Amino acid sequence: MIRLEAGMSTSRFVKLIDMPERTWRRWQAKARQGQGPKGPWPQPARSAARDLVVGHALAKPVWGHRKIWALTRHDGHKVSQATVLRLLRDEGLLLASQSRSSAVNSPPTVEPRSRRCLMARTRCGNWTSPSSRPPRAARGGSQDAGTGTDKYEHPWHVSPTGNKHDAIAAVELALADYEALFGHPLADACPINEITGEVLPVVTIVTDNGGPFRSIDFELFITSHPELQHVRTRVKSPGQNGSRERGFGTLKYERLFLDEIPDALTLVERAEDYRIEYNTQRPHEAIAWNRPLEVHLGRASTTVPTFEQEEVLPTT
Template sequence: MVERHHPEISVKRQAELLDVNRTSIYYKPSEEADKDIELMHQIDEIYTRWPHYGYRRIRAVLRDMGYVVNKKRVLRLMRRMGIAGLCPGPNLSKRNHQNHTYPYLLRGVKAERPDHIWGIDITYIRMKGSFMYLVAIIDWYSRYIVSWELSQTLERSFVMRALKKALAVRKPEIINSDQGSHFTCSEYIELLKRNGIQISMDGKGRATDNAITERFFRNLKWEKIYYEEYRKPREVYRAVRTYIDEYNFERPHQAINHQKPADLYFGQLKLAETTLVTM
């Protein structure tokens, strides 16, 4: 949440950085809103463990955990979280008719070099009594996190910031995403076209098409996010930055023959000290 008495950053600037409408800063959540957040945290853990679960199976797990919840509420919360399981079901996100989808180009295709294929996706990051959203761009060949951003809303701007930062220094041949509204809107599509990048999108309801990015999110949550109760956005920024820097520069990965992502991504280039994100 926004910190009203932050010693260095004004409320206005915090609202701008976090994509928060200032009129909502003084809103105190009701008991029902608190219950929604509790359920969203549980849905996040269920979906992280079983990304192939649709809303029916997620609801069944919640009921087994003792939560009395109907399918409409599960669907509403999943929509708010920006997720949808693999199983066919109701359309969780009604797209603007001007938004565009593209075919999945990567079936049977293997990333052969840095910047051959990037994946971009959004995930829910829980906090104590609140939550944020993380967008990350990952190079499929090296597993390097090229760029990332956090936001307290699902507004389009934080996705565009992450993408523009990445494209300012590197450019992929192909970028893959799901068919969410952030990745089918004209602003996103036109930016990729201007840069000559091929657009690939997961088949509808197929999170496994972007499995590399999903695996990174799962590891981040189980290794970092779920072990702490973050109360302030800056705590989340610090935790995510620390994890990504360690992931990129210090941790050997089995999937890339126990090399570090940054070593493989940059090759003989001098390694940067941090990824492309600003606080």
């Protein structure tokens, strides 16, 4: 002890470390009797949420603690993000730092559950439509259209090619999906210029600068749909389309890098399964932890979580 080596009295020592002398004497007496420190302390918040949090974490092993927290809140249990973080750490279910990048760079070959150890807006705003190649594929890929404000994923077009016809097919799928969801074509939602009578576009399709989107056929297709307008990102500014690239990265990380994909039908099945989960189950921080389908249909806001219920206190 520094106090013994320096020949310092107890009163001077406790004053130096800013501790009441009574506290020091009490700790000293307990230590001489062989008693340990106080504890373990009760953990009522963790104990109440443990079953729900652990169940969600095991069902979604590649999701982080904030999404697990959002799922728990949607189940009606009030718990903080810090409590979920500590609970997952206690259970050994917390994702390691940089687990996503390491899993993408070197896809694991273990079972999916043990991968955890490795590792003011409008409904119709922007649709982004990049193309992406699946892993271990020499050519071809998938194209999709997703809204930029509510994160909703329209059906994906998957084919062995990636040309202008695939780009047109991807937009047609999105238009058909909109009509199926709302019961009317997208053109019916377009405003009309009161002076010229011109139909104003209600959706801006943002794409990369690839050849399929520069083709004259794609531009003619967009021109034939007055409800649409097309914007290509600049060659040296691909970050404008980063939301869709992030979505494809998550698809590969959560579905396509689990094991070898035997055929194209399996790839399409996994991609569609991911899209349905993305729209109906996955909470997103950018839309206040709501689900994309709920926001897209107007059932939820992009700024207020649906699990934030106003508490009305009794008057007496």
